[in-house]
Amino acid sequence: MKANIMYAAGDVRVEEMPVPEIQKPTDVILKVVAACICGSDLHPYHKMHAHEHGEGEAMGHEVIGRIDVMGSEVSGFKKGDLVVVPFAYGDNTCPFCKEGLMTSCVNGGFMAGCQAEYVRVPQAQGSMYKLPDDIDENSPLLPSLLTLSDVYGTGYHAAVMGGVNENTTVTVIGDGAVGLLAVLSAKKLGAKKIILMGRHKDRTDLGIDFGATDVIAERGEEGIAKVKELTNGEGTHVVLECVGLMPAYEMSLGAVRAGGVISRVGVPQYVEAPVGFASLFGRNITLTGGPAPTRAYMEELLPDILDGTLEPGRVFDVTVDLDGVPDGYRAMDNREALKVLIRP
Amino acid sequence: MKANIMYAAGDVRVEEMPVPEIQKPTDVILKVVAACICGSDLHPYHKMHAHEHGEGEAMGHEVIGRIDVMGSEVSGFKKGDLVVVPFAYGDNTCPFCKEGLMTSCVNGGFMAGCQAEYVRVPQAQGSMYKLPDDIDENSPLLPSLLTLSDVYGTGYHAAVMGGVNENTTVTVIGDGAVGLLAVLSAKKLGAKKIILMGRHKDRTDLGIDFGATDVIAERGEEGIAKVKELTNGEGTHVVLECVGLMPAYEMSLGAVRAGGVISRVGVPQYVEAPVGFASLFGRNITLTGGPAPTRAYMEELLPDILDGTLEPGRVFDVTVDLDGVPDGYRAMDNREALKVLIRP
Structure with a gap:
């Protein structure tokens, strides 16, 4: 064969x-x-x-x-x-x-x-x-x-582990298939504000079809600032991290609201990451997710x-x-x- | 004054x-x-x-x-x-x-x-x-x-963020005041198996009064092995990390069950920690907690x-x-x- x-x-x-x-x-x-x-x-x-x-x-x-x-x-x-x-x-x-x-x-x-x-x-x-x-x-x-x-089950797992519901704002990082289906999943679970971070217009357009309410093409600090602009300076309750690279993790830290959840389904291509007072602990951020x-x-x-x-x-x-x-x-x-x- | x-x-x-x-x-x-x-x-x-x-x-x-x-x-x-x-x-x-x-x-x-x-x-x-x-x-x-x-509110926060209930097994790391009150809190929330990891007998004795069902004095790999022994080789659903030092974080990774939660209230004295596939991600471990x-x-x-x-x-x-x-x-x-x- x-x-x-x-x-x-x-x-x-x-x-x-x-x-x-x-x-x-x-x-x-x-x-x-x-x-x-x-x-x-x-x-x-x-x-x-x-x-x-x-x-x-x-x-x-x-x-x-x-x-x-x-x-x-x-x-x-x-x-x-x-x-x-x-x-x-x-x-x-x-x-x-x-x-x-x-x-x-x-x-x-x-x-x-x-x-x-x-x-x-x-x-x-x-x-x-x-x-x-x-x-x-x-x-x-x-x-x-x-x-x-x-990919759909993985996007859905991200949203479920992130606790997405009709009261949570959501940022999805990554416009690959999993990211787009994380958007679809967040929408299915009732989220009303779904910010998709991605740079490929054909993909983010599909993300809009799937339920994204906002698209941010910028990355890093600039991307974080845009998320803050859209959320009264607070960030979103949930961040669905669908990439797995350190810049996506760092963007998650910036985009998540105090008391919020970063749910990862992008397979981490790193071993260690910031988890101390300034990153996760001080603002009671929860880090969750894994293989779906x-x-x-x-x-x-x-x-x-x-x-x-x-x-x-x-x-x-x-x-x-x-x-x-x-x-x-x-x-x-x-x-x-x-x-x-x-x-x- | x-x-x-x-x-x-x-x-x-x-x-x-x-x-x-x-x-x-x-x-x-x-x-x-x-x-x-x-x-x-x-x-x-x-x-x-x-x-x-x-x-x-x-x-x-x-x-x-x-x-x-x-x-x-x-x-x-x-x-x-x-x-x-x-x-x-x-x-x-x-x-x-x-x-x-x-x-x-x-x-x-x-x-x-x-x-x-x-x-x-x-x-x-x-x-x-x-x-x-x-x-x-x-x-x-x-x-x-x-x-x-x-200290009581902090121990309680650890248990609440960890999702402790009558169906969760719990490991508490640390026999300081917060650790002991995390034991009390886990008991209050209904946990039936509460393993206290600590080396000071007068303190762990108070932990037993507060509801600990098992005490483990060993640390590191030896301590983890003891937790596994007590939990059918699986670890506990929840680990309440009440120390804040890297060895306690590492012990948490070893003691937590797949799909489980590490809830930290010990103020982290480190900036980065393992969060990759082998530590948190692969087993869908959730890391949560923060100042109470x-x-x-x-x-x-x-x-x-x-x-x-x-x-x-x-x-x-x-x-x-x-x-x-x-x-x-x-x-x-x-x-x-x-x-x-x-x-x-």
């Missing part, structure tokens, strides 16, 4: 690989129907060092697929079922999964290898979410349904997609086949594409 | 000073009835540099006093009223105060100079809380009532003290007059005293 393998920064190749096989009785093999490239895939695309023995990394952690082979311990599904899989798989029965935190499942881990014809899903019974029978390969809803795997347990949000987020109320799949602006994935990485890296959909 | 002034690390002196006067019409001058030395006073006691022109700092931010002089804009009180004052004063009318965050009051600040015969209270009308008429200078409840000024808006908790915490249900004042184990304050600092610094009560 064809699969996309990353060997080093900037080096993604389509290669012929063996179709994955069941390794544990809790596995399922899916035939990939739709996958995509994630903003977080750009982190290794920028800085991955070649492995010592030349081996590569099978890329892709977001997938909708049809069940092709079922492990012997997987029940409640059948061959041919169309399912969406969270980027963080888990058994959905351990104490953490039961509390909605599959990203800390005792049997959990992160999906890999979805940018391929077939992919193995560990802990498949707990992880897979079956799509309604009237959804098939040709459904126009597939892109939106695929966002349940990661997207499986836990699927039931909740599905209906709005099925009935057409919300279209998170609008974040996909380029579609490629498996051969087009390396170009897809380049396009996302060059900001020519917001998010690339893969149809094998 | 007599007042205690700190000139440099280890150098506190009783001096003759002018009685403070009204500076703004929102001020009140109190005759001090009870004050105390705070664990946080030990931070400058360890590291304060002498000021260039030799001036000192008037010490003490916790006080119960009788109103002696009222500014012209203070109403709802009268001369002679016995009041307790939060260590962070405020107008109690600004948006932040209305939300219970007087520590971020737009007209707020921190009390100073309570270790004296008289003290000026800025924003007095919003800050002062009148004690019931049957409480006077001789009430055995005074020590407990004085803890409403800071103790005024906001007074109504809530008073009844248990008045009816004798709770005795937070048991944290005071030494009483001095104003001349005894420098010795009180030494005793607290040497861990001979847990917390020193001052009766001028």
Whole structure:
């Protein structure tokens, strides 16, 4: 089968690989129907060092697929079922999964290898979410349904952990797919003032469609000053940090209101950060967030997609086949594409 | 009048000073009835540099006093009223105060100079809380009532911000007055498992009286391992960090359960700390806390003290007059005293 393998920064190749096989009785093999490239895939695309023995990394952690082979311990599904899989798989029965935190499942881990014809899903019974029978390969809803795997669930996690509701003002930092879907999520949770910080007009325009009430293109101190201007000098109750770089963290500190919450879902590309009296402590700022347990949000987020109320799949602006994935990485890296959909 | 002034690390002196006067019409001058030395006073006691022109700092931010002089804009009180004052004063009318965050009051600040015969209270009308008429200078409840000024309210703030309830397991780091009252607060909020980390048996014994179910004397990795042993390898849902030093922060990271909360009320003596994937983010740990808006908790915490249900004042184990304050600092610094009560 064809699969996309990353060997080093900037080096993604389509290669012929063996179709994955069941390794544990809790596995399922899916035939990939739709996958995509994630903003977080750009982190290794920028800085991955070649492995010592030349081996590569099978890329892709977001997938909708049809069940092709079922492990012997997987029940409640059948061959041919169309399912969406969270980027963080888990058994959905351990104490953490039961509390909605599959990203800390005792049997959990992160999906890999979805940018391929077939992919193995560990802990498949707990992880897979079956799509309604009237959804098939040709459904126009597939892109939106695929966002349940990661980016919509991640934006929603940011908003939920941030405590967004109808009384909170919100700043969203980042106009990538997660940032835009954090806007959509804040709107869904009732926020009336949603400030989107981003510099790419085509993206921030989509953010306005998703519910942003204000857009700030400026960054750093200038961007913070604009947030203050829009909020009576106070900052917003919640900041959804959807980037993961230190300047975004620093902007969050400036944009958040005393007593407010910074909710991070951009994977931090730093180890330490200011948390002392002058940054978080003195103003009782809460720092929260983390990898999103997207499986836990699927039931909740599905209906709005099925009935057409919300279209998170609008974040996909380029579609490629498996051969087009390396170009897809380049396009996302060059900001020519917001998010690339893969149809094998 | 007599007042205690700190000139440099280890150098506190009783001096003759002018009685403070009204500076703004929102001020009140109190005759001090009870004050105390705070664990946080030990931070400058360890590291304060002498000021260039030799001036000192008037010490003490916790006080119960009788109103002696009222500014012209203070109403709802009268001369002679016995009041307790939060260590962070405020107008109690600004948006932040209305939300219970007087520590971020737009007209707020921190009390100073309570270790004296008289003290000026800025924003007095919003800050002062009148004690019931049957409480006077001789009430055995005074020590407990004085803890409403800071340490009890601070321990309670830790527990509230940490989301402690009957379903959360709790680790309290630190066996100082705030740590012990964080234990009391966690118990009051219904926590059934409260692990107190501290090395001073007389203090941890009081912690057990206050509701601690387990005591861990070990620190660092050894201490973390003990917390894990007591919690099925998971850590506790909440960690109340009542120290403010980096080793306590690091211990919090180890003791907290995935998806849990670290609530800090120990004033951080560091600027940066680990917050990346391996520390907070990967396990969706929330970091919260800050200076406690103790005024906001007074109504809530008073009844248990008045009816004798709770005795937070048991944290005071030494009483001095104003001349005894420098010795009180030494005793607290040497861990001979847990917390020193001052009766001028």
